[in-house]
Amino acid sequence: MTDNVVPLFKDPSTPTDTIAAASPAPAAVGTVRPVRVWKRTASGVRTAVTSERTRTAARLVARHGMYVIGGTRITAKRTWDGRTASRYERMIRAAEAAGNWEEAKEWEDRLQRFRSGRHHRRMDLLRSAPDLAKSAAVGTGLTIGGLLLLGIVLAIANKDISWLFAPISALVETIRTIVVVATVVWGPALTIGPWLALLALWGVGRRRQAAPQWTLPAQQRDDAGAPITPSIVVTALRDLGIAPLRGAIKDMGDAGAAMLGPIRIAGCGVEVDVTLPSGVSTAEVQGRRRKLAENLARHEHEVFITLPAAARTVRLWIADSGALDEPIGPSPLVTDETMTANYKTGRAPWGQDLRGDAATLSLYQRHLLITGLSNQGKTAALRALALWLALDKTVEFRIADLKGVGDWAMFDGLATTLIQGPTDDHVIAATEMVEGMVAEMERRIQAPPGTVFTPLVGIVDEAQVAFMCPAVGPDKRPYGGSKATSRYFMAVRKIHNQGRAVDVILEEGTQDPTDQNLPKLVREGAHTRISLALGTESQARMALGDKAVDGGAAPHLLRQGLDKGTVVVASDGIAIPAGQASITVRTHYIDTETAALIAERAKSLRDGVTTAHAVDHGPALDPLADILSVLGTEPRVLTQDVLKRLTALNAEAYGGWSFIDLKRVLDGTPAAPYKSDGRMVIGRERVARVLANRPETGSASAAE
Numbered sequence: 001m002t003d004n005v006v007p008l009f010k011d012p013s014t015p016t017d018t019i020a021a022a023s024p025a026p027a028a029v030g031t032v033r034p035v036r037v038w039k040r041t042a043s044g045v046r047t048a049v050t051s052e053r054t055r056t057a058a059r060l061v062a063r064h065g066m067y068v069i070g071g072t073r074i075t076a077k078r079t080w081d082g083r084t085a086s087r088y089e090r091m092i093r094a095a096e097a098a099g100n101w102e103e104a105k106e107w108e109d110r111l112q113r114f115r116s117g118r119h120h121r122r123m124d125l126l127r128s129a130p131d132l133a134k135s136a137a138v139g140t141g142l143t144i145g146g147l148l149l150l151g152i153v154l155a156i157a158n159k160d161i162s163w164l165f166a167p168i169s170a171l172v173e174t175i176r177t178i179v180v181v182a183t184v185v186w187g188p189a190l191t192i193g194p195w196l197a198l199l200a201l202w203g204v205g206r207r208r209q210a211a212p213q214w215t216l217p218a219q220q221r222d223d224a225g226a227p228i229t230p231s232i233v234v235t236a237l238r239d240l241g242i243a244p245l246r247g248a249i250k251d252m253g254d255a256g257a258a259m260l261g262p263i264r265i266a267g268c269g270v271e272v273d274v275t276l277p278s279g280v281s282t283a284e285v286q287g288r289r290r291k292l293a294e295n296l297a298r299h300e301h302e303v304f305i306t307l308p309a310a311a312r313t314v315r316l317w318i319a320d321s322g323a324l325d326e327p328i329g330p331s332p333l334v335t336d337e338t339m340t341a342n343y344k345t346g347r348a349p350w351g352q353d354l355r356g357d358a359a360t361l362s363l364y365q366r367h368l369l370i371t372g373l374s375n376q377g378k379t380a381a382l383r384a385l386a387l388w389l390a391l392d393k394t395v396e397f398r399i400a401d402l403k404g405v406g407d408w409a410m411f412d413g414l415a416t417t418l419i420q421g422p423t424d425d426h427v428i429a430a431t432e433m434v435e436g437m438v439a440e441m442e443r444r445i446q447a448p449p450g451t452v453f454t455p456l457v458g459i460v461d462e463a464q465v466a467f468m469c470p471a472v473g474p475d476k477r478p479y480g481g482s483k484a485t486s487r488y489f490m491a492v493r494k495i496h497n498q499g500r501a502v503d504v505i506l507e508e509g510t511q512d513p514t515d516q517n518l519p520k521l522v523r524e525g526a527h528t529r530i531s532l533a534l535g536t537e538s539q540a541r542m543a544l545g546d547k548a549v550d551g552g553a554a555p556h557l558l559r560q561g562l563d564k565g566t567v568v569v570a571s572d573g574i575a576i577p578a579g580q581a582s583i584t585v586r587t588h589y590i591d592t593e594t595a596a597l598i599a600e601r602a603k604s605l606r607d608g609v610t611t612a613h614a615v616d617h618g619p620a621l622d623p624l625a626d627i628l629s630v631l632g633t634e635p636r637v638l639t640q641d642v643l644k645r646l647t648a649l650n651a652e653a654y655g656g657w658s659f660i661d662l663k664r665v666l667d668g669t670p671a672a673p674y675k676s677d678g679r680m681v682i683g684r685e686r687v688a689r690v691l692a693n694r695p696e697t698g699s700a701s702a703a704e
C-alpha cells in the first residue's frame with residue numbers, strides 16, 4: 001500500500017505490534033508486575049478475611065473453643081467451691097455489700113460449721129490409718145481362711161485333696177481376668193478419655209452459655225427482646241453508672257443476684273424487686289430509667305420503676321419487647337350488652353394495668369381531673385368512664401364540651417344539660433352550668449340530715465378553654481382566670497370543697513396543663529388525677545402531684561402519638577400495688593359510633609331525659625338598670641339602702657350582695673359611690689348618665 005492510501009480497516013498483519021506499542025517496555029514490566037500481584041493478593045486476603053463465610057467460621061470456632069474454656073472454668077470453680085470455704089466467703093461478702101447483716105451472720109455461722117466439720121473429718125482420717133491397715137490385714141486373713149475352709153469342705157465332699165486350693169485358685173483366676181480386661185480396655189480408654197472429658201466440659205460451657213456475645217450466631221447476637229434473667233438484670237444495674245452500686249455488685253460476684261427477688265411474669269412483661277445495697281438511693285435508679293432500659297435491651301417506655309413498700313427497694317416492670325404496642329381487647333362495655341353500673345359500689349371497667357389485670361375505677365364521691373397533650377385519647381378515656389356511669393340510671397349528667405365537635409353528642413337525651421362549642425358564649429353557658437351545680441349543692445347541704453340525693457355529675461371537657469376565657473359578665477366579674485372574682489374558677493372551687501359529701505361531682509378534662517390554664521387549686525381539688533402523655537416532668541407534677549411523680553409516675557415519658565389511651569392514675573379509686581403512688585393503665589378505646597350505641601342502652605334505662613342546650617337563667621340581669629330603678633326619684637341614696645332595695649327587687653340575684661358588689665359594678669364609672677355628710681351614697685343623676693352613655697352591646701367581652 002502506498003503512503004497516500006488511508007486503510008478503512010485494521011491491518012491484520014500488525015496486531016502484535018500494536019499490543020507491543022501499548023504495553024510498557026520490558027524493563028517497566030519488571031517493576032510494575034510485583035506491585036499488582038501484591039495488591040491483588042492483599043485485596044484477595046482482605047476479601048477472604050472480611051467475607052461473611054469466613055467470619056461465621058471464625059465465630060463458630062471461637063464459640064465452641066470458648067465453651068470448652070468456659071466449661072473448664074465453671075467445673076473448676078464448682079469443684080473448688082465444693083471442697084473449700086470459698087462459697088461461704090462469697091455469700092458473706094455479697095450479704096455485706098448489700099448491707100444485709102443478718103444474712104451475713106447466717107452465712108458466717110454456716111462457714112464455722114463447715115470448717116469444724118472439715119477439721120473433724122481430717123482428724124478422723126489421721127486417726128483411722130492404723131485401724132485401716134489392721135482391718136485390711138484382718139480382712140485378707142479372714143478371706144484366705146474362709147477360702148481354705150471352703151476348700152477343705154469341698155475336698156471332703158469330693159473325697160479329693162486337689163479341691164483344697166480350688167476356691168483360692170478361682171479367686172486368683174478372677175483377679176487375673178480382671179487385669180487382662182483392664183489391660184485391653186486401658187489403651188482405648190486412655191485415647192478416648194480426654195476427648196470424653198473435653199466433651200463434658202464443652203457441654204457444661206454450652207449449657208451455661210459461656211461464650212462471649214460476639215461469637216454467637218447472628219440471630220442469637222441480636223439480644224433485643226431477650227428474656228429477662230437474673231444475670232441480665234444484675235449486669236444492667238451494674239452498668240447503670242452508679243459507683244456504689246457497681247462496687248457492691250462487683251464485691252458480690254456471682255451472688256449479685258441475691259439483690260433480686262423472684263422474677264415474676266406480670267402481664268405482658270416481668271416484674272422483679274431489687275433490694276439496693278446501702279449507699280444507693282432508689283431515686284438514683286429511678287433517675288436512670290433510660291439507661292437501665294437500654295442495658296436491658298428495651299425501649300425506655302418498656303421499663304417502669306416504682307417503689308414498693310419495702311425500704312431501699314425498687315420494683316422493675318420490664319415489658320416483653322414490643323408487647324406494649326399490641327392493642328388491648330375491646331371494652332367490656334362493648335362486649336357485654338347487659339352491663340349496668342352502680343355509682344356507689346361499682347367500678348368502671350376501664351382498661352388493663354401493665355400486669356395485664358383488669359383496671360377498674362370507682363367514681364364514687366371523687367372529683368376527677370384528666371389531662372394530657374392534644375390528641376392522646378383524653379376525651380375517649382373520660383367518655384368511657386361517663387358511658388359506664390350512664391348505665392346507672394340514677395345519675396344525672398350536666399355536660400359542657402368546650403371543643404364541641406360532637407365527641408359528647410351521644411349524651412343528647414341522656415344529660416340534662418349539654419353545651420357543645422368553643423366560643424365565649426359556650427364558656428359562659430358552661431360557667432352557668434357549673435354555678436347551677438353549686439346552687440344545687442348548697443340546697444343539698446342545707447337539706448335535713450339523712451336526706452338521700454341522686455348523684456349529679458358535671459363534666460367539663462377542654463376546661464382549659466374556660467380558664468382562658470377573656471369574657472367579663474355584666475357584674476364585671478370575669479368568667480375565666482383564677483382570681484377570687486373568676487366565676488368558673490370559683491364555682492369549681494366550691495364544688496371541689498363541698499360537693500363530694502352530697503354527691504355533686506365534677507369531672508374535668510384539660511389539655512397541655514400550665515399554671516394559667518389549670519390553676520393549682522383546681523388541680524389539687526381533684527381526688528382522682530389522671531394523665532396521658534405529657535411534654536415535661538413539671539407538667540406531670542401539675543397533672544398528678546409531686547407525690548405521684550416522686551413515687552415513679554412518669555406520664556412525660558409516655559410516647560406522644562404512640563401511647564394513645566395509656567394513662568397514669570393517682571387515685572384511691574383504683575387498686576394500686578402497695579407502696580406505689582400511681583398506676584399505669586392502658587384504656588380500652590371506645591370510638592364515637594360505639595359510644596353512641598352504649599349511650600342508647602343508657603337512654604333505654606331512663607324514662608326519657610330532656611336535654612337543655614343552654615342554661616336557662618331567666619331574663620338577663622342588668623345591675624346598673626336595677627340600681628337606677630331602686631334609686632327612684634331621690635337624688636342620692638345611702639348604699640346600705642340601695643342594697644336593701646335591690647334585695648327587695650330580686651332576692652335571688654341580689655340577696656347576697658354587699659357593698660363590695662356595688663362598688664364592683666359602679667367603680668371605674670362616674671357613678672361610683674361617694675361620701676356625702678360622711679356616709680357612702682349613690683347619686684341617681686350619675687347612674688342615669690352612665691346608663692345613657694352605655695354602649696348598646698350590654699355585656700362585653702374583655703377582648704372586645
Ligand SMILES: Nc1ncnc2c1ncn2[C@@H]1O[C@H](COP(=O)(O)OP(=O)(O)OP(=O)(O)O)[C@@H](O)[C@H]1O
Pocket residue numbers: 372373374375376377378379380381511564565566586587588589590
Ligand atoms: N384507648 C385508646 N387506644 C388507642 N387509641 C386511642 C385510644 N384513645 C384514643 N385513641 C386515638 O386517639 C385519637 C384521639 O382521641 P381523643 O379525641 O379522645 O383525644 P383527645 O386527647 O381528647 O384529643 P384533643 O386534643 O382533641 O382533646 C382517637 O381518634 C383515637 O384514634
